[in-house]
Amino acid sequence: MKNYIALALFVCLSNFGNAQAFQKDGNYLQAGFGAQPHTLGPISVGYERGITGLIGIGRFGVGGIVANEFYYNPLYLNAVQNRTTLMGRCAYHFDFDIEKMDVYAGAAVAIQFRGENKDRNTGYIYGSNSARISPFPTLFGGIRYYFSEQFAVYAEVGYGLGYLSGGIVYRFTYQYLLKRSGLNEF
Numbered sequence: 001m002k003n004y005i006a007l008a009l010f011v012c013l014s015n016f017g018n019a020q021a022f023q024k025d026g027n028y029l030q031a032g033f034g035a036q037p038h039t040l041g042p043i044s045v046g047y048e049r050g051i052t053g054l055i056g057i058g059r060f061g062v063g064g065i066v067a068n069e070f071y072y073n074p075l076y077l078n079a080v081q082n083r084t085t086l087m088g089r090c091a092y093h094f095d096f097d098i099e100k101m102d103v104y105a106g107a108a109v110a111i112q113f114r115g116e117n118k119d120r121n122t123g124y125i126y127g128s129n130s131a132r133i134s135p136f137p138t139l140f141g142g143i144r145y146y147f148s149e150q151f152a153v154y155a156e157v158g159y160g161l162g163y164l165s166g167g168i169v170y171r172f173t174y175q176y177l178l179k180r181s182g183l184n185e186f
Helices: 002-013 174-181
Strands: 027-035 039-050 058-073 076-094 101-116 131-146 151-159 164-172
Touching: 027 058, 027 151, 039 076, 039 164, 058 101, 076 131
Parallel strands: none
Antiparallel strands: 027 039, 027 164, 039 058, 058 076, 076 101, 101 131, 131 151, 151 164
């Protein structure tokens, strides 16, 4: 088991000096956890793709996020609600020529699916027992720090999923995956 951990650390850190900022045709998978009052989560999984070369002082990326969170009404502590969010995002990644950093800001449109429950102690119905769908716009800004060419951590602030969120990012290109799998030889 120790050998597998050592091998994983070696692979992650072997390209420590070669990490670069956001790239055109780069693919970015992220998993994160957010923080805001009265909630557990949101727990999110997202994808982003670099779609332009250098425009002005940065590049554009588009993608989406799926997130889920549980929260309660502070007036009725047993009134629990579940929210699932689908979000389409567009971000501008600034090219500050800092090798391991990626600073970005963007906007998104999201749809939330809310399932609501009643308070078990009082019988008070918090909202309704049916699901509600509501669209909303959101703004965000964030930063990624790359430990290697493929792996980074991120922190993000904004209105939408959570006031503050963070997690890990895995960067890849389809050519890289094909080369590693040996499928490009056909």
